Amino acid sequence: MRIILYGPPGSGKGTQGDLIEKKYGFPKVSTGDLLRRAVRERTLLGLKADGAMRQGLLVSDDIVLELLKERISQPDCRLAYVLDGYPRNIGQALSLELLETNRPETFIEIQVDEETLVARLSARRICSRCGAIYSLALRALKKDGECDLCSSDTYQRPDDRPEVIRERFRVYEQETEKIREYYRARNVYHAVDGSAPEAGVFVAVSALIDSGISRRGEARVVR
Ligand code: AMP
Numbered sequence: 001m002r003i004i005l006y007g008p009p010g011s012g013k014g015t016q017g018d019l020i021e022k023k024y025g026f027p028k029v030s031t032g033d034l035l036r037r038a039v040r041e042r043t044l045l046g047l048k049a050d051g052a053m054r055q056g057l058l059v060s061d062d063i064v065l066e067l068l069k070e071r072i073s074q075p076d077c078r079l080a081y082v083l084d085g086y087p088r089n090i091g092q093a094l095s096l097e098l099l100e101t102n103r104p105e106t107f108i109e110i111q112v113d114e115e116t117l118v119a120r121l122s123a124r125r126i127c128s129r130c131g132a133i134y135s136l137a138l139r140a141l142k143k144d145g146e147c148d149l150c151s152s153d154t155y156q157r158p159d160d161r162p163e164v165i166r167e168r169f170r171v172y173e174q175e176t177e178k179i180r181e182y183y184r185a186r187n188v189y190h191a192v193d194g195s196a197p198e199a200g201v202f203v204a205v206s207a208l209i210d211s212g213i214s215r216r217g218e219a220r221v222v223r
Contacts, residue, residue, distance in 0.1 A: 001080040001103065001104050001105065002080065002103050002106075003020065003081075003106050003108065003209060004083045004183075005205075006109045007112065007194055008117055008169050009117065009159075009172065010116075010124075012110055012112070012194050012201060014030060014032075016110065016201060016202060017082045019205075020082050020206075020209070023206065026079075027077055028081070029082065029086075031064050031068060031083075031084070032085045034067040034068070034071060035059060036053075055159075055164065055167070056168040056171065058171060061092055061095065064088075065092070065095050065099075068099075088172075090175065090179065090182060093183075105186075105188050106190065107183040107186075107188045108205060109180065109189070109190070110191075110192055111191055111193055111194055111195075113195070114166070116195055117169060118165050118169075120135065120137060121160045122161065123136040124156065125141070127147035127149065127152055127154050128154065129150050129152035130147060130149055130150045130152065132147055132148070132150075134147075134148070134154065141154065
């Protein structure tokens with residue numbers, strides 16, 4: 001099985017993916033994380049991807065596909081996995097299908113409006129050492145600019161600045177209707193309201209996974 005979490009940047013796909021991984025044991029496969037690691041490690045693919053990522057643009061399909069292919073061929077993905085951040089366009093949806101035809105899938109769109117996203121993402125800070133993620137919108141750090149857990153410096157992702165967030169949202173909107181149509185036609189499309197607190201969103205997401213709706217095939221919105 002594969003569960004596809006789809007939604008704009010900041011919709012909470014990553015968080016929901018982590019929660020699914022914890023509850024069901026399906027590994028979360030985030031193409032954003034795979035790309036950031038490649039950039040950090042300065043691999044050839046990472047060097048090619050870096051410029052587009054900084055501007056909030058999509059990295060070319062073949063770079064992302066290569067990283068994805070390598071990741072989902074690992075043994076822990078054999079039974080099931082959760083995709084976070086892939087596919088981002090129809091070409092990627094088709095490549096995924098070619099890569100693994102016949103794997104049952106459930107597609108879940110997490111819906112959140114643009115202003116909520118800008119507020120959420122521009123307040124996000126990440127620890128440069130332990131990777132802890134903070135939202136200044138929810139609460140301030142104990143000491144400004146320092147991780148509460150390990151006291152290392154926190155930073156803002158270069159693509160979490162408001163102007164880049166808006167560009168990422170625009171890129172997202174461009175492809176969304178086509179992606180929805182594609183998965184609706186396959187009878188695996190579902191949507192949840194992502195503006196609720198994350199625990200509430202997870203109740204809706206788990207209900208979709210539990211009820212095995214991908215097999216029954218009717219699309220619905222759980223709120
Ligand atoms: P994310 O962490 O999912 O918000 O992704 C961060 C950035 O990585 C995006 O703004 C893109 O530049 C790049 N990226 C992640 N996933 C993809 C993908 N499936 N296709 C193209 N670019 C991607």
